[in-house]
Amino acid sequence: MSTSDMSQTGDGRARRVDARANRGRILDVAEEVFGKGGESASTEEVARLAGVGIATVFRHFPTKAALLEAVLVRRFDRLREQAEALLVTTDPGTAFFDFFRHLVADAVTKIAITEALLDAGGDSDGEATQASNELRRAVGALLQHAQQAGAVRDDVELPEVYALLVATSRAAAHTNLDDEVKARALAIVFDGLAPHPNARAQTHHQPELPQPHSQPST
Amino acid sequence: MSTSDMSQTGDGRARRVDARANRGRILDVAEEVFGKGGESASTEEVARLAGVGIATVFRHFPTKAALLEAVLVRRFDRLREQAEALLVTTDPGTAFFDFFRHLVADAVTKIAITEALLDAGGDSDGEATQASNELRRAVGALLQHAQQAGAVRDDVELPEVYALLVATSRAAAHTNLDDEVKARALAIVFDGLAPHPNARAQTHHQPELPQPHSQPST
Amino acid sequence: MSTSDMSQTGDGRARRVDARANRGRILDVAEEVFGKGGESASTEEVARLAGVGIATVFRHFPTKAALLEAVLVRRFDRLREQAEALLVTTDPGTAFFDFFRHLVADAVTKIAITEALLDAGGDSDGEATQASNELRRAVGALLQHAQQAGAVRDDVELPEVYALLVATSRAAAHTNLDDEVKARALAIVFDGLAPHPNARAQTHHQPELPQPHSQPST
Amino acid sequence: MSTSDMSQTGDGRARRVDARANRGRILDVAEEVFGKGGESASTEEVARLAGVGIATVFRHFPTKAALLEAVLVRRFDRLREQAEALLVTTDPGTAFFDFFRHLVADAVTKIAITEALLDAGGDSDGEATQASNELRRAVGALLQHAQQAGAVRDDVELPEVYALLVATSRAAAHTNLDDEVKARALAIVFDGLAPHPNARAQTHHQPELPQPHSQPST
DNA sequence: AATGAATGAGAATTCATTCAT
DNA sequence: AATGAATGAATTCTCATTCAT
The missing domain is CATH 1.10.10 (Arc Repressor Mutant, subunit A)
Known part of the structure; x- marks a missing residue:
């Protein structure tokens, strides 16, 4: 009524x-x-x-494709907003690594959607592609700032960083990975991104590799 | 005859x-x-x-599932064989990093199949799971040797290394990544795995990050 | 409206x-x-x-099974309704034998479905089974009344009567049987159900065996 | 070898x-x-x-049909042989009713094959039809003898008797019918076939209806 | 004569999409 | 704008039958 x-x-x-x-x-x-x-x-x-x-x-x-695209767009937009917010609210190094961590943590169970993260970059048409590119640009800004602040080494560039971001996020999305392992895998990548031998793993929140868990390497 | x-x-x-x-x-x-x-x-x-x-x-x-499983088993088996071969023919550090590189290079266009690499570890039944576990074990051996030889830092363990292996391989499988970028992303991970501040990036074949390509960070 | x-x-x-x-x-x-x-x-x-x-x-x-079940349920329900209607509208003996005749006449070309009449009793689940059981109960009421009215001998019970009902109905469903033969076969069964030597074949509508048809026994 | x-x-x-x-x-x-x-x-x-x-x-x-037909032919032939054997070895009444009982007992689990018993009569070609007709003829002989011996009433003819034979045999083939019920159903039919009011149920081996089982009519 | 592999024609079932209300 | 019904195309899987050895 x-x-x-x-x-x-x-x-x-x-x-x-x-x-x-x-x-x-x-x-x-x-x-x-x-x-x-x-x-x-x-x-x-x-x-x-x-x-x-x-x-x-x-x-x-x-169409179903349109629905999927809309989902992706919204997801990309949200992530971009978060990246942009971090850019202005937090110190550059923390911002960069936090976003990395956030993406990985958030990825859980979103599996198949993140699938399109990289793919989307391919076809030049579509809103999702555009949104994806904007996200990538925002990540680029995070990276640049972090590098200028000396939190990330200077000789890496966006493409490989973005690829690593996607890679770890996707892997994290898969089940079977407990948080401890995710953190330790991230720590390795962060170490690789750290600026210099004497300043390893300046990941602010997780400066050192977590202590190895007791269970032996399976 | x-x-x-x-x-x-x-x-x-x-x-x-x-x-x-x-x-x-x-x-x-x-x-x-x-x-x-x-x-x-x-x-x-x-x-x-x-x-x-x-x-x-x-x-x-x-069934279709059986076909898929057979494909996976064969793939896992091949990779394991390669890992095992490297283990006995090459010096430990090179073996470990070469296998990493090989997996990433090989991954191209195999996208969806590699999907199961991590997942397979989940369900304890099925030949694919078993084959996957054997591959994991072989990678474990590569890692252990590399660590004993001082080519990989001591405080990383198989789970996170395997996760990174899968992650990079999966990301690589996605189109749109040219070889240069793949190499540079790998270099970052290898740096993160390198044993010590003063001995960074001892990846034997690719000791330094490749020079940044001319195209600007997109 | x-x-x-x-x-x-x-x-x-x-x-x-x-x-x-x-x-x-x-x-x-x-x-x-x-x-x-x-x-x-x-x-x-x-x-x-x-x-x-x-x-x-x-x-x-x-599913196809669901369709089949729905068909059976409807059929059982209809038969039960007819049985129940006969029970209150007709004198007990006539009701019982009429229902018998009706089932046999109706069976034509319904062959394979009636198949499930007896079988259904087996698996205790499913709507068809339930509907079948209700039909059986209705037939039981017809039988009981007919026995109380002296139209059916007292020493028969529902299981065998129901079995005969199914048997004749199924046989009738098979082609090649002209109505005359069906009637004569039914008459034999009815005779077997009749209460007493001196009161044979009190089937009300077909009190005597129809006269043998001219065509010789093939 | x-x-x-x-x-x-x-x-x-x-x-x-x-x-x-x-x-x-x-x-x-x-x-x-x-x-x-x-x-x-x-x-x-x-x-x-x-x-x-x-x-x-x-x-x-x-063809599969040929296989099925061969199965039927063999089955019909066997039954005919048994009918013919009974015809010459046993007294006519016993022979007739025994064959009836045998068919019913034998029918168990042969379900779908007996399906063709009546049907076969339809298409005038095919070996199975021929074998079926020969069986029918043999049953006709059993019936005739039984009638001449006064064990079966005179006013029934082969078509309806054969129809009843098939009907009861088919019903018996269906699971869920325990032997007791089968016997009691047969007894009813035999009563219907018995020659005269005062000579009911001269079925020789099972002259009377078995005593009703204790369990109430379901 | 015997065999196992190969095959195309169905069969059940699902799904994105359209239509009428 | 919202709905549920209808639909054909696709998909997985089965089976009688044929072929090559």
């Missing part, structure tokens, strides 16, 4: 609010569903979990 | 040779197809590219 | 009516198709004869 | 013996397999259980 009322009075207004809310809910659900099941997860499951009809999903996103 | 003999028996001998060949061809094609399109690639395409009927694929591998 | 109202809502009302109709048509067709060709008949043929796409069949019945 | 020897010496002789044996084994297995799984059971399973290659089955029986 309330719905009928809405359509009678505010007309487009209320509808648009509903629609906007629906869109958001669909995106949320899609991020989780595709994150878990990969792109082979079904659109219908997204609809079901979002509590809307399948046709509603297709009204908001004309 | 032996083949001729076989055809003399007039029995199922020659047949079996054919079948063996078919099986091999199917595996080869499957490795490529699944490597490119992920596990969602169709079995029918494998059949078509292998030049056999779809039923022939299913005769050799009763 | 209610239907018109429904179409006014502009909503899913009319749709649902269509869908209901489709479901019914599919069931009708399935009953015939499976009746003729057994459970090995193809779902696609059901779809084709029902004039819907194959996916529509699977939308209504998620 | 022995096989090679055979083919060298006796040539066709030994081969034919082998082939004959194979044919028999295949038929045996087919009867069981199709009896259990219906005609939808796979020819390959027959081959496997018979311990021969699939091609061997097809060498002996050019």
Whole structure:
């Protein structure tokens, strides 16, 4: 009944609010569903979990690919925002390494989506590509600042750093890796990025390799 | 000569040779197809590219999952053999880093298959898991020797090293990365693995970071 | 009137009516198709004869087994309803024998479905089993009343009566049996069920064996 | 090696013996397999259980239908032989009812094959039809003798008796029927076939209905 | 004669997408 | 704008049958 009322009075207004809310809910659900099941997860499951009809999903996103792209765009945008925020709020070295850590930590269970991180860079069209490029640019800024601050060695450049970022994030997304191992793997990469022999592993929060766990190397 | 003999028996001998060949061809094609399109690639395409009927694929591998597993097993086995070979033919440090490089170089276009590298460790059943574990063990040996030889720092352990191996290999598998970038990313990781501040980047074949390419950081 | 109202809502009302109709048509067709060709008949043929796409069949019945079960349930339910109706509308003896006759007459071309009549009793799960059991109970009531009315001998019990019911119905379902033969076969069974030597074949509608047909016993 | 020897010496002789044996084994297995799984059971399973290659089955029986027909023919022939034997060795009444009982008892688990008993009568071609007709003729002789001996009422004819035979046999083939129930169902039919009011249930071996079992009519 | 490999024609089932309300 | 029904194309897998040895 309330719905009928809405359509009678505010007309487009209320509808648009509903629609906007629906869109958001669909995106949320899609991020989780595709994150878990990969792109082979079904659109219908997204609809079901979002509590809307399948046709509603297709009204908001004309194809499955469009839905996937929207999910990616939102994800890239968020990450870029975080990178940009770190850039202005934190000291350069911390900012850079924190973002690295954040991406790895965040990656858990998002598996299949991050898949597109690098790929997206390939096809020059599409919003996702653009969003991805903007993220990359933001990471570039983080890197540059960190290098200027002497927290990262000068002879590395964005492409390889970004590749490592993606690599570790993707690996982290895979199950079976406990946090300890993730941290230790990151520490190695950070060491490789550290500016100079005498200033190794200036990762601020995790300056040294965590003590080896008791369990022997499997 | 032996083949001729076989055809003399007039029995199922020659047949079996054919079948063996078919099986091999199917595996080869499957490795490529699944490597490119992920596990969602169709079995029918494998059949078509292998030049056999779809039923022939299913005769050799009763389910799609079995086919995938066979592909993985073969891949793991090959890598393990290479690791084992390096272990006995080359000096420990070179062996370790060469294997790392080899995995990354080899990874190109094998994308989705390598997916299972880490995952496989999870489910304790299946031949692929076993093969994966054996590969991991071989890598463990490489690492241990390299550490004893002082080519890799002592405070890293297999889990994180293996994770990095998988991570870089996976990232490398993704298109869009030119060899130069791959090398530079690897160099960073190798630096992180190098034993001591004053002995950085003892990666034997690539002791220093390659000179930055002319193209600006994108 | 209610239907018109429904179409006014502009909503899913009319749709649902269509869908209901489709479901019914599919069931009708399935009953015939499976009746003729057994459970090995193809779902696609059901779809084709029902004039819907194959996916529509699977939308209504998620598996072929579910479709088959639905067909059985409907059939059992109808028979039970008829049995129950006879129980209250007709004198006990007539009711019992009429139901017997009805089942046999109705069985024509329903072959393979009736297959499940007895079998269903086996697996304790599934709606079909439940419906089958309810039918059996209704037949039990018919039998009991007929016995109390003296129309069926007292020393027979439901299991064997039900078995005969199924047996004759199944045999009748097989082609090649003209009605005359069916009637004469039934008459024999009815005689066996009749209460007493001096009151043989009190089957009310067919008190005596029909006169032997002219054609010689083949 | 022995096989090679055979083919060298006796040539066709030994081969034919082998082939004959194979044919028999295949038929045996087919009867069981199709009896259990219906005609939808796979020819390959027959081959496997018979311990021969699939091609061997097809060498002996050019199509699956031919295999099925051969199974039926053998079955019909056996039954006819038993009928004929009873005809000359036993008193007419006993012979008739014993054959009835035998068919029912034998039917267990042969389900799907007996399916064809009546059907076969339809298509006038095929060996199975012929064998079926010969069986029917043999049953006709049993019936005639039994009637002449006064063990079966005079006013029944072969078609309906044969129909009942098939019906009860088929019903018996279905699981879930314990022997007691089968016997009691048969007793009813036999009563219906008995010659006269005062001579009910002269079934020789089972003159009276077995005492009702304790369990109440379900 | 016997065999196992190969095969194409189905069969069940799923899914992205469109349609009518 | 939202919905659920409908759909055909694709996918995995099975099976009777044929081929080459």
